[in-house]
Amino acid sequence: MGLDIEHRASDSPFIGRVWRSRSHDVDRMTSIATSRWNLVFWEQSDQVNVAVRGPESRASAAPVPEDAAFLGIGFSLGTTMPHLPINRLVNGFVEFPDVTRGSFWLKGSAWHLPDYDNAEEFVRRLVREDVLVRDPIVAAVSGGGSPKVSERTVQRRFVSMTGLTRGAVRQIERARHAAILVQNGVPVPEVVHRLGYFDQPHLARSLNRYVGRTATCLRDHAHGEPLSVLYKT
Incomplete structure (x- = not known):
């Protein structure tokens, strides 16, 4: 199934x-x-x-x-x-x-x-x-570059080109990365430390909001409903 x-x-x-x-x-x-x-x-x-x-x-x-x-x-x-x-x-x-x-x-x-x-x-x-x-500005920033424009311009272009704020993009991509790490057996405290979450409850809220799973469900593959495509962006 x-x-x-x-x-x-x-x-x-x-x-x-x-x-x-x-x-x-x-x-x-x-x-x-x-x-x-x-x-x-x-x-x-x-x-x-x-x-x-x-x-x-x-x-x-x-x-x-x-x-x-x-x-x-x-x-x-x-x-x-x-x-x-x-x-x-x-x-x-x-x-x-x-x-x-x-x-x-x-x-x-x-x-x-x-x-x-x-x-x-x-x-x-x-x-x-x-x-x-x-968009060259969004492409440069997402690739780790620092284009010579103001932070306000970067934020405006992110919303215009992605429909999301730059902060929302970061949170979504961090949660996806966290889910992959948990699925691969990385201990939750290490995921918290590696990805910069404040603590385990912070990670739990992020996974619930953006992935729709608890860390336990991801680790044990315990949920019967399938997930959409999950990969590190």
Whole structure:
């Protein structure tokens, strides 16, 4: 019962992760908070669907179509489609109309459906056609750089390009990292120290808000409801 999930990294600066999954005997999952948005394709009963799923500010329960196959492209921080304002997509999604088994419409043009192995070529075309852009300030900061702009400018660009404040992005990504460490058997006190939480209750609140699990559930894999894609951003 659950979701069979596979994911991989990408050498494209516009892509954070490419993933695919298949559902079986499950109708709900816990969707983990994420600072990134995803372009998602899924097929169910010979019907193909395409949607943009926005950033998620906290963990939530999400329905799962039965016996469906999914492909997702998770974009890097600061990558956007300017014609779809990201602030309107936080904790939401936009489903595309007129999707066929071979193509879908995006910004007035027909696009072939990508697959797990050619997502980079699909994204390169999006960039060439100016459908997809990446903000250089957000990209630099998320990569550890220090662009020569004021902190106020950085904060403003984060909200504009991600729909979230810079602080919210940090908290979400720290909680995801903490969840991975706990799942891998790292003791909770070490996770607290390594990631800079104040104490164990602080970590517990963060995991509950952003991952929807306690440390015990993550460590013991004790919860029956599957999680969405979890990887270190």
